[in-house]
Amino acid sequence: MHYVIVGNSAAAIGAVEGIRSVDPNGRITLFSDEPYHTYSRPLISYYLFGKVTEDKMYYRPLDFYERQGVEARLGTKVSSLMLEEKMVVLESGERVSYDRLILATGGKPILPPMPGRELEGVSSFLKWEDVKGLEKTLFPGARTLVIGAGLIGLKAAEALVKRGAQVTVVELANRVLSAILDESAAAMVQESLEEHGVRFFLENTVAEILGTEGKVSGVRLQDGTVRECDRVVIAIGVSPNTNLAKDTELMLNRGVLVDEFMQTSVAGIYAAGDVAEGYDILYRQKRVLPILPNAYKQGFTAGVNVAGGSQSYRGGFAMNSIGFFDLPMITAGIVKPEGDEFTVMLAADKARRLYKKMVLREGKIVGFIALNQIDRAGILTGLMDKEVDVTPFQDDLLREDFGYVYFPKEYRQQQLLKGVLEGEPS
Amino acid sequence: MKRVYAREEICGGCKLCEVHCAVAHSQYPHDIIKAFLKQETKPIARILVEEGRPISFALQCRHCEDAPCTKACITGAMQKDPVTGIVTNDETRCVGCWTCILVCPFGAIKRDESEHKVASKCDLCATVGGTPVCVQNCPNDALVFTDELWRR
Numbered sequence: 001m002h003y004v005i006v007g008n009s010a011a012a013i014g015a016v017e018g019i020r021s022v023d024p025n026g027r028i029t030l031f032s033d034e035p036y037h038t039y040s041r042p043l044i045s046y047y048l049f050g051k052v053t054e055d056k057m058y059y060r061p062l063d064f065y066e067r068q069g070v071e072a073r074l075g076t077k078v079s080s081l082m083l084e085e086k087m088v089v090l091e092s093g094e095r096v097s098y099d100r101l102i103l104a105t106g107g108k109p110i111l112p113p114m115p116g117r118e119l120e121g122v123s124s125f126l127k128w129e130d131v132k133g134l135e136k137t138l139f140p141g142a143r144t145l146v147i148g149a150g151l152i153g154l155k156a157a158e159a160l161v162k163r164g165a166q167v168t169v170v171e172l173a174n175r176v177l178s179a180i181l182d183e184s185a186a187a188m189v190q191e192s193l194e195e196h197g198v199r200f201f202l203e204n205t206v207a208e209i210l211g212t213e214g215k216v217s218g219v220r221l222q223d224g225t226v227r228e229c230d231r232v233v234i235a236i237g238v239s240p241n242t243n244l245a246k247d248t249e250l251m252l253n254r255g256v257l258v259d260e261f262m263q264t265s266v267a268g269i270y271a272a273g274d275v276a277e278g279y280d281i282l283y284r285q286k287r288v289l290p291i292l293p294n295a296y297k298q299g300f301t302a303g304v305n306v307a308g309g310s311q312s313y314r315g316g317f318a319m320n321s322i323g324f325f326d327l328p329m330i331t332a333g334i335v336k337p338e339g340d341e342f343t344v345m346l347a348a349d350k351a352r353r354l355y356k357k358m359v360l361r362e363g364k365i366v367g368f369i370a371l372n373q374i375d376r377a378g379i380l381t382g383l384m385d386k387e388v389d390v391t392p393f394q395d396d397l398l399r400e401d402f403g404y405v406y407f408p409k410e411y412r413q414q415q416l417l418k419g420v421l422e423g424e425p426s
Numbered sequence: 427m428k429r430v431y432a433r434e435e436i437c438g439g440c441k442l443c444e445v446h447c448a449v450a451h452s453q454y455p456h457d458i459i460k461a462f463l464k465q466e467t468k469p470i471a472r473i474l475v476e477e478g479r480p481i482s483f484a485l486q487c488r489h490c491e492d493a494p495c496t497k498a499c500i501t502g503a504m505q506k507d508p509v510t511g512i513v514t515n516d517e518t519r520c521v522g523c524w525t526c527i528l529v530c531p532f533g534a535i536k537r538d539e540s541e542h543k544v545a546s547k548c549d550l551c552a553t554v555g556g557t558p559v560c561v562q563n564c565p566n567d568a569l570v571f572t573d574e575l576w577r578r
Contacts, residue, residue: 014497042500046521051542052501056519059502293498293529300497321528330528374527375537378494382531403533404485405476415532416485420431420576 001026003306004088004096006078006244007104008032009041010292011273011299013060015102016068018303018311026307028070029096031088035075037062039128041106042292045155048131049162057128081244083266100268100306103245103256104299107238107274107290116209121216122232125156134231140164144231145219147206149176151322153235157198158324160233168199168229170206170221180320180331184348185355185371192327192353201225206232240275240288253277255288260312262302270306272298279315282333282366282384289316319381321374327353330377333367333384334359342366347398356398363391376403427511428573430550430558432483437475437568439482443560444471447486450551450559467540472548473560474534484560484569486548487534489513495526495535495547504545512552520544 003019003026005012012030019028039057046052065072077091087095109124111117121137123130138144142165146153149171157167169176175186176193190200201221209232210218218228240255251257251265255277262270262278273295280287294316301313319332335357337344343360352372358380359367365384370377379402383390388411390397396406404412414421445458452461452469461469473486493506493513503519504526506512515526522543526535538546551558561569570576 040500040502042523043521052521056501061502292500293494293525296497319528321524323524328524330524332528374524376527376530376533378527378530378535379533381529385531401476401478403474403476405478405481405483416483416488417431418488419429420572420574 001307002097002099003028003102004098004100005030005102005104006088007102007106007273007275008034008036008038008072008074009104009106009273010059010295011104011106011276011302012102013038013064014296014299014301015104015270015272015303015306016070018300018305018309019307020068020303021300022304022307022309025069028068029098030065030070030072031076031078031090032072032074033077034127034129036128037072037074038064041126041128044125044128044131045159047128048135048156048159078244081248083248083250083269086268101270102299102302102306103264103269103271103275104273104295104302105241105244105275106295108241108243109234110237110239111234112236114206114208116211116216116219117234119209119211119216119232120214121211121230122209122234125152125233125235126238131159134233138163138165138231141166142231143229144168144233145170145206145227145229146233146235148235148237149173149200149202150179150235150237151177151320152238153233154193154324155322156233156235157193158196161196161198165231167197168201168227170201170204170219172203172205174203176200176202180318180322180335181329181369181371182336182357185329185357185369188350188353188355188371189324189327189329193324196325238274238290240277240290242275245271245275253286257286258298260314261305261310262298262313263305268306270302272302278313280317281315281387282317289318291316291318291320293319317384321377327372328374329369329371330374331367331369332377332381333365334361335367335369337361337367345394345398358397360390360394363389363394365390365397373400379403427489428550428571429489430484430486430548430561431570431572432485433568433570434481434483436566437482437484438566439475439477440565441475442563442565443473443484443569444475446559446563447471447473447548450554451546455554470536470538470540470546472536472546474536484564485532485534486560487513487530488532489548489550494529494531498525498529500525510552512550513547514549514552515545515547517544 256271355371448469448471454460
């Protein structure tokens with residue numbers, strides 16, 4: 001059996017580990033267009049400001065491929081698929097046949113068609129290469145404009161501030177982190193970032209990047225304002241990198257559609273991670289969930305199934321743990337509900353920048369925001385994942401010491417005594 | 427695998443498990459006085475006593491079979507030992523992003539911000555071997571270290 005994996009990040013590594021949990025001997029070939037040993041994409045902002053050094057960027061030890069029996073063809077781009085012939089075609093023209101294929105090609109930055117994108121000093125913020133480029137040319141006081149106040153944009157902004165840059169963020173929405181925060185929480189986060197020197201322009205965007213002699217010199221915003229700057233970081237968002245799947249019979253929506261076994265519409269071909277579109281158990285529809293835990297789990301599931309095992313991943317939901325300077329936050333699911341089927345519970349302390357919001361539907365938690373008070377938040381995501389009816393202890397959810405002690409005894413013991421209860425399903 | 431289980435009916439809530447856990451994982455693992463006196467920042471316990479109403483119990487990492495923290499870890503620092511089953515965090519690689527806290531359904535991972543930010547969790551006292559110190563020091567045997575069926 002020859003498994004071919006395209007990609008080299010969390011989903012691809014999950015796939016390798018999933019395959020090996022079932023099939024210790026099958027041949028695995030992994031292709032990556034990047035030249036690096038598997039590294040962690042979310043660490044690039046840490047790398048930029050020096051918290052993580054080169055040797056700590058790697059997602060698995062340097063002998064990983066060898067130990068797992070993987071032929072890693074790094075710096076080798078797959079340029080197309082020949083599904084009929086069961087072959088991948090490399091950029092060099094070489095064709096490699098497979099028995100099973102896993103697409104873990106990740107996401108690609110959304111680059112709006114604004115003039116000036118090609119100027120020197122404009123970069124995106126997704127790959128190691130992006131920050132390696134930035135790092136080399138960044139100087140103290142560099143006026144840097146970040147387009148987008150999402151997770152990536154603000155992580156970039158934080159790292160740039162720590163590197164001594166002057167940072168301005170432009171965001172189209174009315175608030176920062178609009179995908180994971182509501183207005184109240186976003187205002188607290190924005191205020192904190194402003195205290196660290198970040199300037200914001202909300203409900204605005206860059207119409208044109210201006211340049212002189214091929215280099216960035218400024219931007220013209222949508223409202224006509226012109227601001228001078230030395231660097232531009234485009235962090236508008238990420239979309240599934242479906243280049244290989246396009247123009248094939250693989251069914252696509254935003255991402256490559258997969259079932260609960262991570263199989264695509266074509267038998268023997270699986271997809272996982274930011275390129276895949278699996279089921280979201282909260283929105284009750286297929287959605288791309290570009291977060292690392294989901295990528296790894298999908299990848300592992302794909303690996304198990306591709307190797308003849310049987311494991312289903314019924315779906316995930318959006319969840320993030322992120323922080324800027326000393327302000328951490330954990331959020332999950334539906335944080336700004338619309339409709340009367342939702343119940344919202346709130347606790348806020350503006351002075352201490354504490355904010356907790358709980359969103360319930362049909363007696364179950366379907367979303368929450370925990371700002372600056374993140375300890376044990378996983379209990380909440382656990383309740384969401386297991387779709388536990390929280391009605392019996394609903395009023396305790398916002399307590400600072402919320403924990404298992406508030407659970408009904410039977411449920412608590414089921415969870416905490418797992419492994420020593422007689423007669424429990426094994 | 428052997429895990430630590432709490433018997434909530436007989437836990438007195440004295441928190442000695444927390445104290446001994448903190449000491450065992452401090453810079454002075456064998457000296458309770460020095461651990462609290464000499465260490466610049468107070469040592470952190472990797473076990474938590476939950477209390478409320480008439481009951482209390484200690485809770486620490488369950489060393490889950492499918493350990494979600496290891497799957498969610500963005501650096502690869504959190505790993506489950508394939509032989510012992512113990513889940514440990516390589517603190518030299520952890521960056522304190524708290525994604526493990528996001529996914530741990532037991533709320534068993536703590537933030538240690540005493541030096542550089544790292545996730546702090548129960549390692550079943552694996553570096554020392556034998557019975558974990560929380561179990562050893564529980565005055566009324568409310569903590570049990572076992573892999574046998576004993577309930578119901």
